[in-house]
Amino acid sequence: xxxxxxxxxxxxxxxxxxxxxxxxxxLFSKNGFFKTSMAEIAAAAQFAMGTVYRFFKSxxxxxxxIVEAKVEELAALLDEEISQVETPSxxxxxxxxxxxxxxxxxxxxxxxxxxxxxxxxxTIKSAFGERVWKLYMAQVDLVADLIRQxxxxxxxxxxxxxxxxxxLHGMLNSTMYVWILQAKPSGSLMDKRNLISxxxxxxxxxxxxxxxxxxxx
Amino acid sequence: xxxxxxxxxxxxxxxxxxxxxxxxxxLFSKNGFFKTSMAEIAAAAQFAMGTVYRFFKSxxxxxxxIVEAKVEELAALLDEEISQVETPSxxxxxxxxxxxxxxxxxxxxxxxxxxxxxxxxxTIKSAFGERVWKLYMAQVDLVADLIRQxxxxxxxxxxxxxxxxxxLHGMLNSTMYVWILQAKPSGSLMDKRNLISxxxxxxxxxxxxxxxxxxxx
Amino acid sequence: xxxxxxxxxxxxxxxxxxxxxxxxxxLFSKNGFFKTSMAEIAAAAQFAMGTVYRFFKSxxxxxxxIVEAKVEELAALLDEEISQVETPSxxxxxxxxxxxxxxxxxxxxxxxxxxxxxxxxxTIKSAFGERVWKLYMAQVDLVADLIRQxxxxxxxxxxxxxxxxxxLHGMLNSTMYVWILQAKPSGSLMDKRNLISxxxxxxxxxxxxxxxxxxxx
Amino acid sequence: xxxxxxxxxxxxxxxxxxxxxxxxxxLFSKNGFFKTSMAEIAAAAQFAMGTVYRFFKSxxxxxxxIVEAKVEELAALLDEEISQVETPSxxxxxxxxxxxxxxxxxxxxxxxxxxxxxxxxxTIKSAFGERVWKLYMAQVDLVADLIRQxxxxxxxxxxxxxxxxxxLHGMLNSTMYVWILQAKPSGSLMDKRNLISxxxxxxxxxxxxxxxxxxxx
DNA sequence: TATGAATGAGAGTTCATTCAT
DNA sequence: TATGAATGAACTCTCATTCAT
Numbered sequence: 001x002x003x004x005x006x007x008x009x010x011x012x013x014x015x016x017x018x019x020x021x022x023x024x025x026x027l028f029s030k031n032g033f034f035k036t037s038m039a040e041i042a043a044a045a046q047f048a049m050g051t052v053y054r055f056f057k058s059x060x061x062x063x064x065x066i067v068e069a070k071v072e073e074l075a076a077l078l079d080e081e082i083s084q085v086e087t088p089s090x091x092x093x094x095x096x097x098x099x100x101x102x103x104x105x106x107x108x109x110x111x112x113x114x115x116x117x118x119x120x121x122x123t124i125k126s127a128f129g130e131r132v133w134k135l136y137m138a139q140v141d142l143v144a145d146l147i148r149q150x151x152x153x154x155x156x157x158x159x160x161x162x163x164x165x166x167x168l169h170g171m172l173n174s175t176m177y178v179w180i181l182q183a184k185p186s187g188s189l190m191d192k193r194n195l196i197s198x199x200x201x202x203x204x205x206x207x208x209x210x211x212x213x214x215x216x217x
Numbered sequence: 218x219x220x221x222x223x224x225x226x227x228x229x230x231x232x233x234x235x236x237x238x239x240x241x242x243x244l245f246s247k248n249g250f251f252k253t254s255m256a257e258i259a260a261a262a263q264f265a266m267g268t269v270y271r272f273f274k275s276x277x278x279x280x281x282x283i284v285e286a287k288v289e290e291l292a293a294l295l296d297e298e299i300s301q302v303e304t305p306s307x308x309x310x311x312x313x314x315x316x317x318x319x320x321x322x323x324x325x326x327x328x329x330x331x332x333x334x335x336x337x338x339x340t341i342k343s344a345f346g347e348r349v350w351k352l353y354m355a356q357v358d359l360v361a362d363l364i365r366q367x368x369x370x371x372x373x374x375x376x377x378x379x380x381x382x383x384x385l386h387g388m389l390n391s392t393m394y395v396w397i398l399q400a401k402p403s404g405s406l407m408d409k410r411n412l413i414s415x416x417x418x419x420x421x422x423x424x425x426x427x428x429x430x431x432x433x434x
Numbered sequence: 435x436x437x438x439x440x441x442x443x444x445x446x447x448x449x450x451x452x453x454x455x456x457x458x459x460x461l462f463s464k465n466g467f468f469k470t471s472m473a474e475i476a477a478a479a480q481f482a483m484g485t486v487y488r489f490f491k492s493x494x495x496x497x498x499x500i501v502e503a504k505v506e507e508l509a510a511l512l513d514e515e516i517s518q519v520e521t522p523s524x525x526x527x528x529x530x531x532x533x534x535x536x537x538x539x540x541x542x543x544x545x546x547x548x549x550x551x552x553x554x555x556x557t558i559k560s561a562f563g564e565r566v567w568k569l570y571m572a573q574v575d576l577v578a579d580l581i582r583q584x585x586x587x588x589x590x591x592x593x594x595x596x597x598x599x600x601x602l603h604g605m606l607n608s609t610m611y612v613w614i615l616q617a618k619p620s621g622s623l624m625d626k627r628n629l630i631s632x633x634x635x636x637x638x639x640x641x642x643x644x645x646x647x648x649x650x651x
Numbered sequence: 652x653x654x655x656x657x658x659x660x661x662x663x664x665x666x667x668x669x670x671x672x673x674x675x676x677x678l679f680s681k682n683g684f685f686k687t688s689m690a691e692i693a694a695a696a697q698f699a700m701g702t703v704y705r706f707f708k709s710x711x712x713x714x715x716x717i718v719e720a721k722v723e724e725l726a727a728l729l730d731e732e733i734s735q736v737e738t739p740s741x742x743x744x745x746x747x748x749x750x751x752x753x754x755x756x757x758x759x760x761x762x763x764x765x766x767x768x769x770x771x772x773x774t775i776k777s778a779f780g781e782r783v784w785k786l787y788m789a790q791v792d793l794v795a796d797l798i799r800q801x802x803x804x805x806x807x808x809x810x811x812x813x814x815x816x817x818x819l820h821g822m823l824n825s826t827m828y829v830w831i832l833q834a835k836p837s838g839s840l841m842d843k844r845n846l847i848s849x850x851x852x853x854x855x856x857x858x859x860x861x862x863x864x865x866x867x868x
Numbered sequence: 869t870a871t872g873a874a875t876g877a878g879a880g881t882t883c884a885t886t887c888a889t
Numbered sequence: 890t891a892t893g894a895a896t897g898a899a900c901t902c903t904c905a906t907t908c909a910t
Contacts, residue, residue, distance in 0.1 A: 033249045038905060040870095048871040050907080060903065163392070163412050170387040175380070193378050202422030230894095255880060272880070421910045446871095450881045468685040472901060487902065521864040566669070597846050609814070629814050637854030689884060699892040701886080709886065 017055050020045045024062045035201065070109050071135040074102050078142065082141055088150035089205070095137040095143060095195050096172065097190075103176045104189040110176060147204065156204045168179045168200055234272050237262045238286070242280045246325040250280055287326045288352045291319050295359065305367035306422070310414050312360060313389065317413075320393045321406040329391055357382045364421065373421045385417055438441045451489050454479045455503070458496045465498040467497055504543045505569045510537050512576065522584035523639070524572040526632050529577060530606065531624075537610045545609055581638065590638045602634050669707050675713045680759040682689045684714055721760050721787040725753050725790065729793065739801035742858070743846050746794060748841075750752065754827045755840040761827060797856065807855045819851050831843045 010191045015200055027036040042049040066184035089185045103110045145166035150156035175192050240261035244253040255276055260265040273279045298311045320327045360382035367373035390410050442463050452462045458476035472493055476483040485608035490496045515528045525649040584590035609630060674695035678687040689710055693700040707713045733746045754761045794816035801807035826847060830840050 037903085050871050051869085051871095053906070054870080080434055084349040089890090146225060157415070159412055159415070163409060164416070166392055167388040167416055170392060173387055175383055175387060183417070186885090192380060194265055195376055196384060198376070199376070199381070199420035201420075203416035203424075204419075205419075233894095259897095268898065271894070274881095276880070280886080291887075312869090334872090406907050471899080473899090476876095483901090484876065484903075485874050488873070491902095493901070588718055591849070593849070597843060598850070600849055601822040601847060602824055604824055604826060605818040607821055609817055609821060625815060627811055629816060632808070632810070633815070633818055633851070633853075635853035636856075637850035637852075639853075688882085693893090700884090700894095701892050702890085704885070706890080 015049070016051075019057055020047065020052055025066050025108060026197055028063065030067070034058075056188050066109070068135065071139075074099070075135070075138060077102060078139070082142075088146045088153065088155055090203055091146050092143070092150075092168075092201065095146070096168075096196050096200070099172055100176070100189050100193050100196075110197075111115060140169060142206065143168055150204070154206065157206055159204065166202060171196055171200065229332065233268075235271070237264065237269055237272055237279065238283055242283050243285070244327055245280065250276075259342065283326065285352065286325060290355075291316070292355065294319060294354070295356070299359075299363075305363045305370065305372055306418055307387075308363050309360070309367075312363070313385075313413050313417070314407075314410050317388055317406050317410050334363065343348065357386060360385055367421070371423065374423055381421060388413055436493065450481070450485075454481065454486055459500050459503065459542055461498070465596065467493075491638045500543065501644055504540060504571065505573075508533070509569070509572065511536060512573070514577075516580075518636055522587065522589055525580050526577070526584075526602075528579070530602075530634070531604055531627050532632050533618055534610065534623050534627050534630075537613075570618065574603060577602055584638070588640065591640055597640060605630055605634065667698070671698065671703055671706055671713065673715055673762055675758060676717050679714065679717070684710075685868065711851055717760070719786065722790075723759060725750070726786070726789060728753060729790070733793075733797075739797045739804065739806055740852055742796070742797050743801075743819075743852065745835060746820075747848050747851070748844050751827070751840050751844050751847075754830075768797075779845070791820060794819055801855070805857065808857055822851060 020041065023039045024036070027040055027044060030036075036059075038049055038052060039061065041059075043053045045052065050064075056065065078098050080096060081098045082091045085094055086093055144161040147156060147159070147161040147164045151158055151161070154196065175196060176189065237258065241253070241258045244257055244261060247253075253276075254264055255269060255284050258276075258279065259269045262269065269279075274281065295312060298315045299308045300312055302308055357379065359418070360376040364373060364378040364381045368378070370373055390412060393406065454475065456473045458470070461474055461478060464470075470493075472483055474487060475493075475496065476486045479486065486496075492500065512529060512532050513530045516525045519525055519528055574596065578595040580594040581590060581593070581598045585592055585595070609626050610623065613626070671692065675687070675692045678691055678695060681687075687710075688699055689703060692710075692713065693703045696703065703713075707716065728747050729746060731751045733742045736742055736745055791813065793820070798807060798810070798812040798815045802809055825842065826843050830843070852859040
């Protein structure tokens with residue numbers, strides 16, 4: 001009985017928290033962090049300002065919560081999809097596809113995210129920066145690992161795996177960023193998938209498969 | 218005589234303007250645009266607030282002046298270096314090198330720049346955003362043109378030149394960004410030059426030098 | 435129960451609003467609009483500045499609220515008293531008396547009002563000016579109507595009713611103004627009532643009462 | 652020789668002073684005292700700000716100088732015209748006519764003046780108020796004297812001469828004020844002359860010419 | 869627990885006045 | 890004497906956060 005009540009309470013708590021996050025996400029994405037006020041967030045979420053502060057101890061914390069939640073969801077998706085294929089090349093292709101697809105489906109959030117990961121207005125001083133940074137680095141490490149595997153299997157050139165990972169992330173983010181800024185996105189973000197896959201995989205793979213050439217000969 | 222005085226005045230005016238810009242650049246780079254106050258800028262430049270307003274009519278104008286000046290300088294450098302080599306591949310290599318080198322030498326500014334070109338807090342609404350955006354797009358177009366030339370000369374694959382340009386900029390910005398965020402940069406940014414050149418050029422170039430293969434055959 | 439609470443809230447809201455208005459009225463009357471700062475108003479009303487801004491969205495709005503409230507109250511008084519007598523002459527007398535009496539009892543406010551209706555710093559450009567101007571013109575029109583009636587009933591000379599109304603207001607305002615400026619008013623403003631009534635009514639009435647003259651004859 | 656030079660200097664000094672006053676008069680009349688800046692005045696007068704301060708020690712002093720000069724000119728005109736006629740009634744008529752005529756010809760200035768004499772933003776605290784007040788009172792006293800004469804000669808009723816003078820000034824100022832506020836003044840201000848003369852003189856004169864009535868009897 | 873009125877420090881900007889040249 | 894750049898206090902207004910109800 002008590003258990004029941006406890007659970008319902010928790011469910012409701014979580015629901016309210018989500019409502020605030022949604023409202024804030026929408027506003028941040030429209031107006032940016034600094035030009036969004038707590039009063040606006042509270043009003044949009046249909047709560048009193050004091051109530052918002054029961055759930056988040058500052059505006060900053062709302063911001064980071066939004067980013068964290070989405071980045072974690074994305075991380076889970078990436079893990080799942082990547083584990084379904086075998087070779088490093090295929091895994092990288094999957095990585096590219098999942099990330100672009102996610103951005104495609106969460107345009108509002110990516111407005112915030114892209115701004116954020118580049119927007120070091122935060123990154124340096126606040127505790128916030130560190131948490132987001134860790135999440136970002138987890139993704140980078142994931143790619144770096146794939147590259148490391150590819151090198152070990154002689155599929156990829158010998159490059160610094162981390163530097164390679166940063167480069168791929170840069171291509172993806174830049175592409176996403178440009179697409180997101182368009183007022184009316186023309187075509188899907190997924191159309192860019194092949195370009196990036198081609199560029200990056202060709203760039204990273206060993207020059208030309210000698211085995212194949214020899215076989216021909 | 219009068220000419221002399223006029224010139225000295227202009228020199229001094231320019232010097233003061235620069236002092237303000239330097240102070241602001243440093244502060245913006247440390248704390249971001251919104252967390253830097255005019256009072257701080259004035260104090261850092263050792264002027265009264267009113268004096269700062271003689272040179273710039275708003276905080277926004279200081280910000281954009283910093284970005285524009287540097288971006289224009291960079292653009293000039295890029296034009297010069299690129300014109301010294303012949304093939305699209307070599308020109309792209311030069312582009313990558315110049316940009317990384319410039320970032321290496323203007324670390325503080327690039328803190329602002331990277332944040333800025335991604336920091337759509339501006340990009341969308343203010344007149345400011347448009348000017349910066351144009352400068353950025355000029356660079357993108359420059360690269361897109363090089364890619365187009367490479368495609369025409371059969372050196373590069375058939376890709377969308379603009380998408381390719383965005384991808385390269387992404388790689389560069391991401392790499393620069395990561396390097397810039399490091400408190401104590403280990404090694405020079407120039408070390409990354411080869412990685413990016415290799416990745417991008419291999420990615421974009423046609424599969425394998427047919428001439429060589431044929432010879433083998 | 436809830437109704438109760440709501441009502442008390444509203445009462446308190448109104449009370450606070452009034453406190454601010456009183457404080458502002460006093461300061462405006464002492465120092466004028468431009469030399470009264472929001473900080474002073476807030477301090478005098480014993481509120482934080484932000485609180486003042488909950489009630490009024492600008493300094494201008496405080497100013498206009500003061501003027502409007504009083505002018506409306508005065509307008510109501512005028513309507514009531516004028517309706518209690520019959521002839522245009524008596525109505526004009528009542529008008530003069532009520533206005534002087536009101537000024538007598540709201541010395542501080544009339545400092546503002548007299549300054550205001552002449553203080554075209556506003557009158558011309560801001561929306562504020564228009565509202566105050568309308569209120570003022572309503573009073574002028576009231577008098578003009580009385581004059582028109584008097585002319586129709588042959589009691590008054592044929593003059594332009596509006597010009598006549600402006601002239602009466604001028605006499606009243608000037609008289610009030612001079613009296614208000616005295617640091618320590620000597621005697622009551624009401625003492626002037628007879629002078630103005632006499633001057634204006636004699637000025638406006640048809641030359642000589644024939645009945646009386648005939649009687650003499 | 653030296654005398655010559657001295658005189659030219661003085662002439663030039665006076666000329667510059669006038670240029671500043673003209674420029675300021677124009678600006679004050681357009682934008683009001685508080686919304687006119689010293690920079691604007693200096694620019695309009697084609698002097699450096701420091702130069703303006705050689706002639707007037709503050710913005711306030713410019714303001715008062717404008718008012719004083721014009722009021723003194725008006726006072727001289729009034730004295731002259733009034734001395735040309737005989738009876739108090741005629742002198743009052745002349746007073747009314749000269750004042751309206753002067754307002755007609757110095758519309759810009761009267762914008763300032765009317766605002767000023769009612770605009771006690773000053774009147775109370777600054778030395779400025781006192782000087783202007785004295786000039787104003789001199790005019791009032793002039794009229795009061797005329798009324799006193801008329802009373803002594805049995806032409807006018809027994810009223811308080813000063814109160815009567817205030818009343819007349821009120822009528823005049825109010826009429827001028829309303830006319831001045833019109834964007835495009837319809838007709839001349841002189842058209843109002845007769846109304847005011849009639850109203851005031853009929854108001855103040857003894858009831859009906861007894862001599863005439865008696866003669867009839 | 870939920871509320872939202874109250875807070876007040878701090879923001880960007882202006883401008884009358886001064887003073888070194 | 891004339892200049893106008895430099896000054897900095899003062900302005901209006903905002904908003905993240907608190908706390909009495």
